[in-house]
Amino acid sequence: MLDTPLKVLIVDDEAPARRRLRELLEDCSGALPLMVIGEAASGREALDLLGGAAADLVLSDIRMPDMDGIELARHLLKLTQPPVLIFTTAYHEHAIAAFEVHAIDYLVKPVRVQRLLAALHKVPRLRPLSDARLDRLPVAARRFLSVTERSRVVLVPIEEVIYLKAELKYITIRTAEREYLLEESLTKLEDEFGGRFVRVHRNCLVAREAIRGFERHVSAEGDAHWEVLLRNVPEALPVSRRQQFIVRDIGRENDA
């Protein structure tokens, strides 16, 4: 691994911080072959960059607009060969205590060149952060869901999601334009985005904002059930018997 240069991506929303890190990496390049493949100002930009070029190591700030470092760590896992991620932070932000507990690597800014070099030497032995470890960090809900398509990470902004439906081993993400396939657990998604979605069925979460109304259907045998009508998409989704209370809670706007 050490014969090929270590490919590093720098992620920080502050230009001076990126420049400083680049200088320090140059200082390290004598002791260890490495190349900086790019700089990104947010997690989102980093993912765009990584769609075109692979990295071995991502040095990422935590607090950034658009997408913070911890959310970036989650989406990186969707890459076929996820890079190692080391967080850089100026101060003991919310996550640091948890980093300590779960042995997640981080560097404190201003970074000393010796510390950086030590971290770089460790990279070949480090594994990408697992979802299980990231789950234990006290963080806010993600802003995007991510799916892998042709070895690129595609981001779906959470506010564009109309519903999430579990089918076999995948979850279908429905937006106004199209569908995506996601490999996550519906229960976990419900926990993470609790306020935004409502469970209409054992296998289905619907965005509250997308609900247009409810419709009652009576079958030939006389069984009645409710369906939820959605904005921007034609399909209606069945409401299970157990979840029928939501029809009353959200308000029956379209009683058939």
Add this chain to the structure above:
Amino acid sequence: MSFAAPGRPQQEMRAIINQKPYPPRLPELRNLGTVLRILLAVNGLALVATFVRETRWETFAAAWLDTTALVEPHLLASLLLLYGLAPWLERMPYRTGVIAILALNLGATVALDAALSGPGGHVGSSEVFRHAVFSLLVTGLLLGYFHLRTKALSPAITEARLQALQARIRPHFLFNSINAVLSLVRAEPRRAETALEDMADLFRVLMRDNRQLAPLADEIELCRQYLNLEKLRLGDRLDVEWHIDNMPGDALVPPLVLQPLLENAVYHGIEPSGTRGAIAINIFLRRGEVHAVLRNPYKVSGNHHAGNKMAMDNIRERLALHFDAEASLETRAGKDSYEVHIRMPYRAPARVERAHA
């Protein structure tokens, strides 16, 4: 870096502060809070006195009216007199001031009685004597109360200073700024020099004794230095709009009354946004009051209200300690902006220097 770490350095700080105890001083006789307290206390005393004398409920109201009719003219006359002579009284050493106020109130009581007992009046000499004793007692009691209150509040002022030391300047800002300066050292050493000088000035102010009021112009200079450093870090993302043409630069304000608010504005308004944002600072004098209105863009989301509230409470507390009821801090969260409005009495330097002499 003792200002950021809890524990031992805090005790050291306390020790430094304790070396300089607060001298006793007369209450600010023109402060709305002082006047209200005097009015409430005297009327409360009158109520108690009536209650003690009058045991029957039927006649209580009438007796209460009698008492207040007697007390109120004296009270108002004394208040007016003290209000008028406040600058002169507050310049005196504490003891002389106390004697002067006692003498003034005694004189006012006797003079008023004499005026009321003119032709057709009926205030006997024994009554004048009783009024005089009552007036002396009440004035003495109130002066004692204000003395105790100042004593009780002076640790609060040192406490406020400690809080100011801790609440102001997020460590986040310090370390990010040092990092930004480091990034300049090789490529742009001159800019690095300026940035370090700004930082030195900023921290000099942060670490000095901030118990006394200081000119608003100084606070503005501090804010500029602070914002220069933030601009170094954030570049184009941070715009600052100053509207301070009608600002009374000599107005005395609690030190660090604005800078922490700007820090909040940057932390909550500018940093979380990837796009350009402007902080607007509007300071003006209106009807003898200094108004400072700070506005920053703000998206309602997330969980960073706690730190914000702490800074607000801290400033509100210090405003109350310095200005009592005459200052206020209000916040308003709009759809996409956040506004803080501070109102303070306009104090020119001369008056306060006298009060502290």
